[in-house]
Amino acid sequence: MNLDSMQEIVAAARREGKRFWEIILETDMENRGVSRGESLDKMAKNWHTMKEASEVYTGERRSLSGLSGGQGKLMHDYAAKAPIGGEFMAQVIAEALAMGESNACMRRVVAAPTAGACGVLPAVLIPLYWRENLLEEKMLEAMFTASGVGAVIAYRACISGAAGGCQAEIGSASAMAAAALVHLRGGTESQICHAVAMALKNLMGLACDPVAGLVEVPCIKRNVVGAVNAVAAADMALAGIESRIPADEVIDAMGEVGRRLPMELRETALGGLAATPTGRAVKERMASSKKKQRVLTIKDARWRLEKREPQGSK
Amino acid sequence: MIDVFDIMGPIMVGPSSSHTAGAVRIGRMARTLLGEKPVKAEVYLHGSFAETGVGHGTDKALIAGLLGMATDDLDIPNSFEIAGRRKLKFSFEETELRDAHPNSVKLVLTGESGRKMKMQASSIGGGRIMVDKLDGVDVSFSGDYHTLIIQNLDNQSNLSDVSTALSLARVNVANMSMHRSAKGGNVMMIIETDDPVPGYIVELIEKQPGILQVIHYVKED
Ligand code: SF4
Numbered sequence: 001m002n003l004d005s006m007q008e009i010v011a012a013a014r015r016e017g018k019r020f021w022e023i024i025l026e027t028d029m030e031n032r033g034v035s036r037g038e039s040l041d042k043m044a045k046n047w048h049t050m051k052e053a054s055e056v057y058t059g060e061r062r063s064l065s066g067l068s069g070g071q072g073k074l075m076h077d078y079a080a081k082a083p084i085g086g087e088f089m090a091q092v093i094a095e096a097l098a099m100g101e102s103n104a105c106m107r108r109v110v111a112a113p114t115a116g117a118c119g120v121l122p123a124v125l126i127p128l129y130w131r132e133n134l135l136e137e138k139m140l141e142a143m144f145t146a147s148g149v150g151a152v153i154a155y156r157a158c159i160s161g162a163a164g165g166c167q168a169e170i171g172s173a174s175a176m177a178a179a180a181l182v183h184l185r186g187g188t189e190s191q192i193c194h195a196v197a198m199a200l201k202n203l204m205g206l207a208c209d210p211v212a213g214l215v216e217v218p219c220i221k222r223n224v225v226g227a228v229n230a231v232a233a234a235d236m237a238l239a240g241i242e243s244r245i246p247a248d249e250v251i252d253a254m255g256e257v258g259r260r261l262p263m264e265l266r267e268t269a270l271g272g273l274a275a276t277p278t279g280r281a282v283k284e285r286m287a288s289s290k291k292k293q294r295v296l297t298i299k300d301a302r303w304r305l306e307k308r309e310p311q312g313s314k
Numbered sequence: 315m316i317d318v319f320d321i322m323g324p325i326m327v328g329p330s331s332s333h334t335a336g337a338v339r340i341g342r343m344a345r346t347l348l349g350e351k352p353v354k355a356e357v358y359l360h361g362s363f364a365e366t367g368v369g370h371g372t373d374k375a376l377i378a379g380l381l382g383m384a385t386d387d388l389d390i391p392n393s394f395e396i397a398g399r400r401k402l403k404f405s406f407e408e409t410e411l412r413d414a415h416p417n418s419v420k421l422v423l424t425g426e427s428g429r430k431m432k433m434q435a436s437s438i439g440g441g442r443i444m445v446d447k448l449d450g451v452d453v454s455f456s457g458d459y460h461t462l463i464i465q466n467l468d469n470q471s472n473l474s475d476v477s478t479a480l481s482l483a484r485v486n487v488a489n490m491s492m493h494r495s496a497k498g499g500n501v502m503m504i505i506e507t508d509d510p511v512p513g514y515i516v517e518l519i520e521k522q523p524g525i526l527q528v529i530h531y532v533k534e535d
Pocket residue numbers: 116117160161162165166167169170207208209210214215216217218219220222267
């Protein structure tokens with residue numbers, strides 16, 4: 001089936017007596033002409049990559065720009081010291097930071113839906129997986145649920161900062177994560193939709209304004225707000241709270257807001273935080289260090305070429 | 315139709331699908347098109363690749379791709395050192411390419427047999443790429459399909475030979491285009507197929523009169 005409306009996926013699930021995630025799985029099988037096992041395996045690879053990225057994170061790495069690194073570790077240590085939002089929430093925050101940093105530090109991540117927003121989904125899935133001793137099977141179901149939501153958003157609106165601002169990246173990731181959480185806690189199809197609607201509503205209008213054009217500031221910490229918002233939206237939906245505006249309409253509205261965002265707030269690094277005095281200073285620093293590095297590299301490479309020596313400059 | 319695994323995935327080394335993953339794919343594509351191990355690479359960065367490339371590791375990603383690494387290879391950040399060990403010499407320069415996508419790069423490669431190749435490509439978002447120029451000829455293919463790149467003399471019409479060969483193997487053609495640099499110059503045929511082309515068909519095409527070279531790019535998962 002075409003993954004172009006939440007309502008239709010839910011209707012299909014009801015009609016066929018299946019769950020939301022099964023409809024997504026079957027759509028993938030049909031689309032790519034693969035077996036159920038192959039589709040599940042591919043999703044398992046994504047899940048394992050997320051878990052591994054979390055396990056190998058130490059907080060020691062720094063990004064090429066020097067802007068990021070180590071914050072996930074700080075938050076992780078703080079989680080044991082009676083954090084305000086409780087230990088679980090602190091773990092969610094720590095995981096979101098760790099994953100965003102891993103991306104910035106050129107480690108392996110799963111774009112979900114984008115590399116910039118790669119921390120949102122694992123930030124809610126991994127702590128819950130450990131706390132509640134969930135089965136891997138369940139996690140894959142949750143990830144298919146999330147992918148279906150992302151596919152609808154990509155179809156009806158957009159999922160890139162350049163097209164629709166950060167609401168399209170972190171907002172979409174947050175809606176995907178909220179849906180995954182509702183599924184993991186045994187929520188209904190209609191609760192999934194309400195969670196999606198609420199998560200996306202809460203982040204509507206968010207600008208994409210990366211400092212120096214790099215996926216670091218504010219991106220890494222935006223993964224935190226995406227994750228925490230997902231937990232809140234899922235809890236609200238599970239509590240029986242409904243979104244007054246249906247999910248598909250919220251998604252359409254997000255797309256519309258995205259189109260109206262000025263170019264300066266869509267990944268061009270010309271507005272918002274990128275245009276603050278500090279943001280601009282970072283950009284200038286990067287430009288001058290780049291020049292130094294570039295000149296050295298070229299000279300080095302030329303010299304080595306002439307000398308016919310192996311190139312090993314850094 | 316949106317692929318569910320374009321939403322959940324790809325698995326990649328960060329930080330940016332366009333500036334890092336796409337750059338790796340461009341390097342890998344260039345290596346495939348060269349058809350052999352590159353020993354020298356001159357890299358010309360354009361637009362946003364030149365501007366924010368260092369912060370995104372675009373330079374390291376391009377070299378990683380030239381070394382044959384995939385987009386999820388954890389050695390991407392160490393590609394400069396690995397290039398040193400594998401005897402790939404490289405240099406970077408910033409440049410202005412005419413009418414090019416903001417994330418573009420021109421690569422001038424020399425292979426171990428001395429073969430030279432020029433390729434211009436762009437990273438068009440989400441890790442997807444487009445080859446825009448090959449040895450001075452304007453082309454346009456993405457590597458989203460299995461692709462045959464056939465160079466032949468202009469005065470020979472090989473189109474029918476090629477399509478006969480392909481239909482022999484029941485290979486379904488998705489797109490086909492012809493490009494040439496100038497009237498009377500050599501022609502480049504780009505054929506994108508749904509299935510990979512069997513090796514013996516590639517050889518068969520290679521043996522036709524007027525065909526200078528055939529490269530088969532096999533799509534990656
Ligand atoms: S600010 Fe822009 S680049 Fe950063 S996470 Fe948000 S959408 Fe992505």
